[in-house]
Amino acid sequence: MHTTLDFPDLLGLIDERSAAFRAAVAVAPDLDAQVPTCPEWTLFDLVRHLGEGRRAWAATIAAGPDATAKAAPRDASAPPREREALLAWSAAGTRELLDALREAGPDRGCWAWWDKTQSPLTCGGVARRQLHEIAVHTYDAQVAAGAPQPLPAAVALDGAEEFLSTFCTTTVAWPHEPAAVDYHASEGRSWRNWLTADGARAARLTTPAAEASDASARGTAHELVLSFYGRIPLDSLEFDGNRGLFDQLVDWDPEQ
Secondary structure, rough: OOOOOOOOHHHHHHHHHHHHHHHHHHHHOOOOEEEEEEEEEEHHHHHHHHHHHHHHHHHHHHHOOOOOOOOOOOOOOOOOOOOHHHHHHHHHHHHHHHHHHHHOOOEEEOOOOOOOOOOOOOOOHHHHHHHHHHHHHHHHHHHHHHHOOOOHHHHHHHHHHHHHHOOOOEEEOOOOOOOOEEEEEOOOEEEEEEOOOOEEOOOOOOOOOOOOOOEEEEHHHHHHHHOOOOOHHHHEEEEEEOOOOHHHHHHHOOOO
C-alpha cells in the first residue's frame, strides 16, 4: 500500500500525539475515572498500558531483526500513582520508543505480530503501528477528560490505511463468497479490500475502480478510524451495497 507519512513524520507525530495524551491526562478530574471508550480501564490503567507497551516495543526494536518474540521492557518498574510523576514516567516511555526507532531506522527488520498481513515487518512498520495506537488512546484519554478532539487529518488518513493493511489483510481464506469492499474518506481518499479464498488484500484506490464494489462505507477519516477501533458505532458511517458484509468482517477472526 502507498504510505502517507515518511519515517521522520511518523516519529514527529508519535511525539506530538504522546504529548497530547499527557495533556489530556493532566487535566482529567481523576486518574481513577473510567475511560468510556475503554470501559474496563481507569485513566491510570490507560496510562500504564501505553507506557508499558511503548517500553516493550522499544526493547523489541533494540533486540534486532533476529528476535522471534516481543521483548520484555528493560524497565519493568510499576508506574507511580502520583499524577506529575506518572506523566514523567509516560514521557520517558515515549523517549525510549523514539530513541530505539531513530537508532534502528525505518528499514531494519523487527519482530511483529502482523506477519500474515500486508504491513511490513520493519521498524518503519512498527513506527506506523505505534503512531496509530497512541493516537487512538489519546482520543480515549480526551474522552475521559471530557474534551475529545478529532484526530489530526494526516493521522486519521494514514490511520485508516494502516488499519486496513494491518488488521484487514491476511493469507487466511475468506470463509464467505468473494467480495470487494470499499472505504471512502470524505477528504478524498478511498481504499478497497478484496476478500477471496486466497485471503484478504487491500490497496488505496488512486483511480476509479474498473469494477463496482459489493459494499462501501463512507465517512470522514476520523470517523472511519474510530469505527474501525470500536470507538463509535459502525452505523455512524454511510453504507452502500451489501451492509451485511461489514458484519461478516467484524465477526471474522482469521486466527481461529
